Amino acid sequence: MSRSINLAVIPGDGIGQEVVAQGLKVLRAVLPQDVKLETKEYDLGAGRWHRTGETLPDADLEALKGHDAILLGAIGDPSVPSGVLERGLLLKLRFAFDHYVNLRPSKLFPNTATPLAGRPDIDFVVVREGTEGPYTGNGGSLRTGTPAEVATEVSLNTAYGVERVVRDAYARAAARPRKKLTLVHKNNVLVYAGHLWKNIFDRVGQEFPEVTTDYLHVDAATIFFVTQPERFDVIVTDNLFGDILTDLAAAISGGIGLAASANINPDRAFPSMFEPVHGSAPDIAGQGKADPTATVLSVALLLRHLGLDAEAIRIEEAVAADLAGRDGSAAARTTDEIGDALAVRVAS
Amino acid sequence: MSRSINLAVIPGDGIGQEVVAQGLKVLRAVLPQDVKLETKEYDLGAGRWHRTGETLPDADLEALKGHDAILLGAIGDPSVPSGVLERGLLLKLRFAFDHYVNLRPSKLFPNTATPLAGRPDIDFVVVREGTEGPYTGNGGSLRTGTPAEVATEVSLNTAYGVERVVRDAYARAAARPRKKLTLVHKNNVLVYAGHLWKNIFDRVGQEFPEVTTDYLHVDAATIFFVTQPERFDVIVTDNLFGDILTDLAAAISGGIGLAASANINPDRAFPSMFEPVHGSAPDIAGQGKADPTATVLSVALLLRHLGLDAEAIRIEEAVAADLAGRDGSAAARTTDEIGDALAVRVAS
Ligand SMILES: CC(C)[C@H](C(=O)O)[C@@H](O)C(=O)O
Numbered sequence: 001m002s003r004s005i006n007l008a009v010i011p012g013d014g015i016g017q018e019v020v021a022q023g024l025k026v027l028r029a030v031l032p033q034d035v036k037l038e039t040k041e042y043d044l045g046a047g048r049w050h051r052t053g054e055t056l057p058d059a060d061l062e063a064l065k066g067h068d069a070i071l072l073g074a075i076g077d078p079s080v081p082s083g084v085l086e087r088g089l090l091l092k093l094r095f096a097f098d099h100y101v102n103l104r105p106s107k108l109f110p111n112t113a114t115p116l117a118g119r120p121d122i123d124f125v126v127v128r129e130g131t132e133g134p135y136t137g138n139g140g141s142l143r144t145g146t147p148a149e150v151a152t153e154v155s156l157n158t159a160y161g162v163e164r165v166v167r168d169a170y171a172r173a174a175a176r177p178r179k180k181l182t183l184v185h186k187n188n189v190l191v192y193a194g195h196l197w198k199n200i201f202d203r204v205g206q207e208f209p210e211v212t213t214d215y216l217h218v219d220a221a222t223i224f225f226v227t228q229p230e231r232f233d234v235i236v237t238d239n240l241f242g243d244i245l246t247d248l249a250a251a252i253s254g255g256i257g258l259a260a261s262a263n264i265n266p267d268r269a270f271p272s273m274f275e276p277v278h279g280s281a282p283d284i285a286g287q288g289k290a291d292p293t294a295t296v297l298s299v300a301l302l303l304r305h306l307g308l309d310a311e312a313i314r315i316e317e318a319v320a321a322d323l324a325g326r327d328g329s330a331a332a333r334t335t336d337e338i339g340d341a342l343a344v345r346v347a348s
Numbered sequence: 349m350s351r352s353i354n355l356a357v358i359p360g361d362g363i364g365q366e367v368v369a370q371g372l373k374v375l376r377a378v379l380p381q382d383v384k385l386e387t388k389e390y391d392l393g394a395g396r397w398h399r400t401g402e403t404l405p406d407a408d409l410e411a412l413k414g415h416d417a418i419l420l421g422a423i424g425d426p427s428v429p430s431g432v433l434e435r436g437l438l439l440k441l442r443f444a445f446d447h448y449v450n451l452r453p454s455k456l457f458p459n460t461a462t463p464l465a466g467r468p469d470i471d472f473v474v475v476r477e478g479t480e481g482p483y484t485g486n487g488g489s490l491r492t493g494t495p496a497e498v499a500t501e502v503s504l505n506t507a508y509g510v511e512r513v514v515r516d517a518y519a520r521a522a523a524r525p526r527k528k529l530t531l532v533h534k535n536n537v538l539v540y541a542g543h544l545w546k547n548i549f550d551r552v553g554q555e556f557p558e559v560t561t562d563y564l565h566v567d568a569a570t571i572f573f574v575t576q577p578e579r580f581d582v583i584v585t586d587n588l589f590g591d592i593l594t595d596l597a598a599a600i601s602g603g604i605g606l607a608a609s610a611n612i613n614p615d616r617a618f619p620s621m622f623e624p625v626h627g628s629a630p631d632i633a634g635q636g637k638a639d640p641t642a643t644v645l646s647v648a649l650l651l652r653h654l655g656l657d658a659e660a661i662r663i664e665e666a667v668a669a670d671l672a673g674r675d676g677s678a679a680a681r682t683t684d685e686i687g688d689a690l691a692v693r694v695a696s
Pocket residue numbers: 076086087090091243277536537567
């Protein structure tokens with residue numbers, strides 16, 4: 001039997017190119033000999049948009065469909081009006097490929113930075129809904145630019161969309177030692193969407209009697225993130241709340257340089273996409289200063305999605321060892337050096 | 349000349365009654381002899397709803413209009429379906445009385461708890477829009493409770509509503525030593541509302557050349573709250589982002605027991621309302637365990653709104669002194685004892 005991975009690579013903007021190169025380096029180093037890796041790079045992002053005005057043409061979208069998975073660096077540049085690449089490329093991919101599970105694990109490794117005193121135990125995963133909520137682009141502006149302007153944003157939530165992500169989150173919680181799932185929403189204000197989420201959360205919970213459940217309003221959840229993060233195991237929440245909470249989660253658990261994410265289509269109707277949570281960081285792009293660890297950890301999520309669990313674990317252990325060995329007083333390593341170090345560790 | 353304050357008091361639910369009693373105690377102690385205080389208590393909240401099914405009848409709303417200001421304790425109880433009292437009472441008051449400036453200061457006093465290592469300098473104020481955004485109750489649910497349910501929440505944003513709160517925030521920033529204003533939104537995803545906010549923010553900024561400005565996406569803002577809170581001076585943001593950020597702000601600056609808020613109608617067309625950010629905390633209600641400091645600090649905001657700045661400062665100094673004198677190893681004081689201590693300090 002021969003195995004192969006046909007990977008699409010979208011380096012994107014800013015530090016995207018640099019971190020993706022390290023992700024691929026570590027991926028090549030960890031893959032068993034018998035697994036053939038084919039990669040195809042897609043030129044998408046600010047450069048392409050400036051040259052052609054295109055964000056994600058149909059031809060690219062079609063071509064991307066043929067891959068087993070997508071590795072993405074970062075999208076966004078100050079030279080492009082806000083929203084153009086986010087809506088036209090990044091979110092378009094998540095929506096077109098029905099990435100309804102946006103998975104974002106947070107773990108505070110020893111010897112890594114946290115702004116929290118006392119270094120609490122942090123080891124939770126946020127299951128962020130990826131295809132609905134306030135992210136659907138449903139809204140508009142009337143009398144734009146005048147004193148009489150009205151602008152709307154519509155959060156769309158369906159039982160179909162909520163139930164599938166809630167069930168996925170329960171299954172993930174059931175597979176973890178602590179078996180705890182927290183729903184985060186704001187059902188005392190956003191009563192229509194909130195009650196939809198809460199009712200489905202309660203109903204699907206009956207299929208998972210072994211999972212302990214909890215509900216928190218999103219505002220209260222941010223308090224517990226900084227005062228008692230150890231109370232969380234798996235969190236399920238909507239697209240926008242998930243966006244906000246996972247940046248905060250990254251900040252408390254080693255910083256945005258370590259936060260990995262997976263945009264998953266569990267039905268495997270479309271390729272899933274793996275990307276660091278951080279942005280394109282144009283201020284440090286091209287200087288070899290970016291930490292590629294978040295991308296490397298995203299590669300681990302990719303391997304797990306493809307069933308290569310042992311290789312995923314090797315990467316996670318390599319990252320843990322690398323972080324443990326980091327010496328605050330030593331000269332900062334370059335992006336490339338960190339990638340090299342991780343590649344050596346996973347190969348050995 | 350004789351002066352008087354005609355104050356409406358809504359103790360509300362849970363610890364509301366206890367903390368409001370201390371707020372009034374301190375208010376009475378700080379007021380100059382020549383200022384007459386009249387108070388009228390309104391029985392609104394879970395109890396009233398259980399007895400009569402009413403949340404905020406027109407007669408009460410009309411009567412409340414006649415007051416100079418409103419002091420509110422807390423609203424909400426697990427025995428009432430989520431949303432009923434929030435939408436039917438608390439938010440109804442904010443909307444009916446056009447409280448478009450929801451002011452929430454955060455200051456880390458010495459000797460108070462923060463989960464952040466290194467105790468950064470925290471002294472900022474969030475100007476949260478109070479009458480628009482996702483809080484308007486505009487939304488609905490179709491085929492409720494069925495697998496085909498669709499639920500929407502509409503965020504409504506008007507140039508009228510955004511401009512007035514943005515201008516208020518600039519004026520507040522201009523009056524502070526650091527003169528810095530940060531807009532927080534998510535204009536790379538919520539492009540319609542986001543561009544409305546950003547355009548107005550930029551345009552109104554031309555009237556305040558002395559104010560330094562900054563823009564942050566809400567997800568990134570949460571990171572800076574925990575890694576660099578000293579970068580903030582005044583923040584202006586929408587109703588929902590403001591809700592989330594101010595709970596996080598409270599958590600990092602002494603905890604929710606210290607966070608005060610003012611729901612202000614700057615045009616003075618309606619009475620403004622002052623309330624602690626915390627909820628009704630039914631788990632500790634009636635036990636004398638609640639810290640009334642957030643309510644007492646809300647009374648200081650009330651005094652400032654009524655032009656009694658010297659008295660507001662006396663309260664703030666009393667709170668600072670009380671916090672500085674708190675001894676973690678001493679037996680915890682009761683709600684009443686803290687109120688007494690603050691009343692003694694402001695009177696002397
Ligand atoms: C860049 C932006 C559109 C994106 C989001 O809001 O989802 C990012 O913040 C993220 O969390 O992946």
